[in-house]
Amino acid sequence: MDVRLNDEHALVQQTAARLAADHALLVAPTDHERAESDDGAWSALRDTDFLAMHAPEDQGGAGASALDVALVAEQLAARLCPVPFVAQAILGPELLALSGLGELVAGVASGSQRVALALDANLNGIARVGEPAVAWDSAHATHALLLDEADRLCWFEITGDALPVLDRTRVVRAIDASGSVNLPRLADVAMSADDRARFDALAYTVIAADLVGVMASAVDSAVSYVRDREQFGVVVGTFQAVQHLAADAAVFLEGSRSSMWHAAWAVDALAPNEARLAARQAKAYCSRAARQVVEISVQLHGGIAITWEHLAHVRVRRALFLVASFGDERAHLRAIADARLGEVPAEVAH
């Protein structure tokens, strides 16, 4: 057992941190701005080989580990970068690569192809043909990926309007699902149950990593605020009531990071079902922790955190949106209970 980042991981982290700093979100975008704002960051991701980075090299990707992916996602989220890394650089190319569509993956990696994900209307996972869906994390994407009834990969052109979603750093577009039964099928071969489990594991993990980044930035911001803010003639950061809230946030953050590292390692190292269970663990813990941490951060900032001008609400929005995406805490706890306790017959469960 050796749970440490190595020098290469540190290099990925540093590269991502620099990129994120260059493209950090400084003010909350308006509805118009958020649909438009990520072009520079996308080129920068392409130039650092972060596009399609987890897809295998023989499928047009960069062959990086899921841990590398998670470290990049964390750094981008820590600066609230409004760039669709999760869906378009990682999860979309993953689906394409698992279906043997290396040319499309190479198109993503080169920056010429922009492909997002279609999620079901409850945001639980990849949509099925014919069901209500949204194009998730789809800024500048032309197409969204989904599965047909036989688990074959399909896509459709995104034409709908941007929805007024909570997250100000992500674009979600409406999809007209009624006519989607005759979508162009990309692959003739169905994704196997193992491939779907491995995809789920990567999806839960990269979202957990994004949440860790948001939490880190929420803690940093709150700590530097209470170090400066004075009341009663002293810095409020000297008050124990304030310190204990900050400490609780730090504990949630580090527990989340520990879970997320393990889930990221598991994506590439464990059998698909075990990897998915590890990722559910991380997604469940990070979801609970993230809500607590952004709320603590708001509390420590006081009234300024309720203004549009301050970035606190952008963190809250990004966190709550990701908590609800790809299954919230409760959804994952139910699935974990099924895995560990055995499933219960439907009539007993309700």
Added chain:
Amino acid sequence: MDYRDNADEAQFRAELRSWLAEHAPADPPPRDADERMEYNHQWHLALAQGGWLGLSFPVEYGGQGRSLIYDAILNDELGVAGLPSVPAINHITNAIRLFGTEEQKRAHLPGLLSCTVLWCQGFSEPNAGSDLSSLRTRGVRVAEAGSPDVYRVDGQKIWTSEAVWAQWCLLLLRTEFDVPAHRGLSMLMVPMDTPGIECRPIVTSYGSSEFAEVFFTDAAVPAANMLGQPGQGWAIAMQLLGFERGPADMGWTARLERTLTMLETRVRSGELAVSPSQREALAGAWVELQTLKLHVQRSTGARLDGHAPGPEGSIDKLLMTNADQLLGHVVLDVLGAEAVLDDVAAFPGYVWSRAQSIFGGTQQIQRNIVAQRVLGLPRP
């Protein structure tokens, strides 16, 4: 990055398991305190003779010089098997290794590592719990003609584990009086058969008596028994606390996992009926325990480069508290009537989960440490 055993670790774990299968005590621990102490002592002697102690301790001082991972594996396996834990000597052996003279190391380390000499740790006092540096047990250095100097020790210690059976005590006391509180403390190695020392067992709320109060009345301790320099006691104590974390936490984590696994097994078999919300609560306890374990593994990894444990260990302790107390509630909730119809079904574990946020630095002290020493917030 790898959470699995490497080849050497896997071989070590396999050898340990087969050794445990042959040597683990067949009977459960006795409930009588003296019998239980003897039971644990025999177990510790067996572990020492089997070559399972001092795994990460330096070779030159009688250890095996392996990485901390081997301590973690040992603690994990004992916890998973529900066997008594290793002797809690890690902080004492490291204190003597880091601060003792060569003579003190030669005199004390072999007995500690072989478990033939039992030690206790005298830190807390009735009026010095969280505010440890205010402690009042005092030693006055006295020169007597024709014999080596001694410290005359007076005062009272509390929560001293296994004091009744120990032959030696690592005692934190005040020996310097014209300096600020922290700087007046020293560390003295005290033979427990010194005239003027009296132990009174403390009966815990679930009926055990492994703790004691220790009273010192004009007890004469050779000045040569001082560990480090006069006034260095606080620095030594602070460095030692870090050794309570890391691999040591792995053992407690495994014990909590065992409790949860036993509950899950009864649910899975249908013996225990649970509601959908109780199923979610059980899953939630598993998530929390996994987070704790994964964090302890990460903390252990961070120390592989040889860094001494630092204030980040308080995060581990707080995660431990969260997991232990959540599990304590889930056990009570899922067992329902069974937990209250039998005094030992759940209550001892529950009491320990509440003690978790009190001993070894309270939850509040740990939060202070995280806020001030990890996050860098100013002292009040």
